[in-house]
Amino acid sequence: MEKTFEKNSRSYSRVRPGYPAELYERIARFKKFDSSSRLLEIGAGHGVATGEVYTRWNSKILAIEPGQSLCEMGEKQFSEKGDVEFQCVPFEDFHSDIRFDGIYAATAFHWLDEEIKFRKSSELLKEKGLLFLFWNYYTISDDKVFEDIQQIYRDFHPKGAGKGDPRVFTREKINKRRDEMIQSEYFEQLDHWEYSYDLNYSADRYIQLLKTYPINNHPPEIMTPFYEKFHDYISERGDKLTITILVCSDIGEKVKTNL
Numbered sequence: 001m002e003k004t005f006e007k008n009s010r011s012y013s014r015v016r017p018g019y020p021a022e023l024y025e026r027i028a029r030f031k032k033f034d035s036s037s038r039l040l041e042i043g044a045g046h047g048v049a050t051g052e053v054y055t056r057w058n059s060k061i062l063a064i065e066p067g068q069s070l071c072e073m074g075e076k077q078f079s080e081k082g083d084v085e086f087q088c089v090p091f092e093d094f095h096s097d098i099r100f101d102g103i104y105a106a107t108a109f110h111w112l113d114e115e116i117k118f119r120k121s122s123e124l125l126k127e128k129g130l131l132f133l134f135w136n137y138y139t140i141s142d143d144k145v146f147e148d149i150q151q152i153y154r155d156f157h158p159k160g161a162g163k164g165d166p167r168v169f170t171r172e173k174i175n176k177r178r179d180e181m182i183q184s185e186y187f188e189q190l191d192h193w194e195y196s197y198d199l200n201y202s203a204d205r206y207i208q209l210l211k212t213y214p215i216n217n218h219p220p221e222i223m224t225p226f227y228e229k230f231h232d233y234i235s236e237r238g239d240k241l242t243i244t245i246l247v248c249s250d251i252g253e254k255v256k257t258n259l
Helices: 002-007 009-015 021-027 048-057 068-077 117-124 143-156 166-183 203-210 220-236
Strands: 038-042 060-064 084-087 100-106 125-139 187-201 241-254
Touching: 009 203, 021 048, 021 125, 021 187, 021 241, 038 048, 048 060, 048 100, 068 084, 100 117, 117 125, 117 187, 125 166, 143 220, 166 187, 166 241, 187 203, 203 220, 203 241
Parallel strands: 038 060, 038 100, 060 084, 100 125
Antiparallel strands: 125 241, 187 241
16 A cells, blocks of 8 residues: 555645545634644644644644655645644654644544554544544446446556446445444543545546555556546546545544553
8 A cells, every 4th residue: 555655646635635624624623623632643644634633723834654665745735834843753653752632534544553543643642632534435426337447447547346336335434433433431522523525637647646556556557548548438438537536534532541
């Protein structure tokens, strides 16, 4: 996974969407962050959510990211922001004497070690600190287009289309991640929220998006026919593919524990 993001770090920054203002407004219902707040970002990537959070709240942000190329991109982007620091380290190896007002992860928390991610997050937070997790999911609302794309996967992708409906798998992921927060003995879940909007991709831009996913991390000679077929399909549709972005967030407050 990390190698895929590293390899396609520049494409990732160009084609992966950020997060809507409504998400941050939702978070602010539960805790007000400002320039005096200290926040930890887990899996910062090249800094999309970092920039959005900093612009909105002007908080002091420590952003950790295991990928060297992504971390360097983030450092360069925020080099003039004294309140934003990047560290190239996996969350599992991260240590700090600082206790944070909030910890957040943007489409990253699911990659962490399940045995420690909630416990360690709790340890790094102040009492009543907030853990806010959010994800972007991608789907196709048009049933005909969805089936056409599934056929391209069946015919041209080295792993095929997989078994079952990926939209069902997406819902299962959302529910699983929501339930992890609910069941955590370290956090009281305050909120689960979902929001969707449509985004149009050209053929070239959508191919770049596909290249950012681990499932497509295969040699070019294997993937080229798949990408070419996708490119032809989108071009024939007026060079526009409408993707529905489903934004989900789970917000939890640290609870006292004797564990």
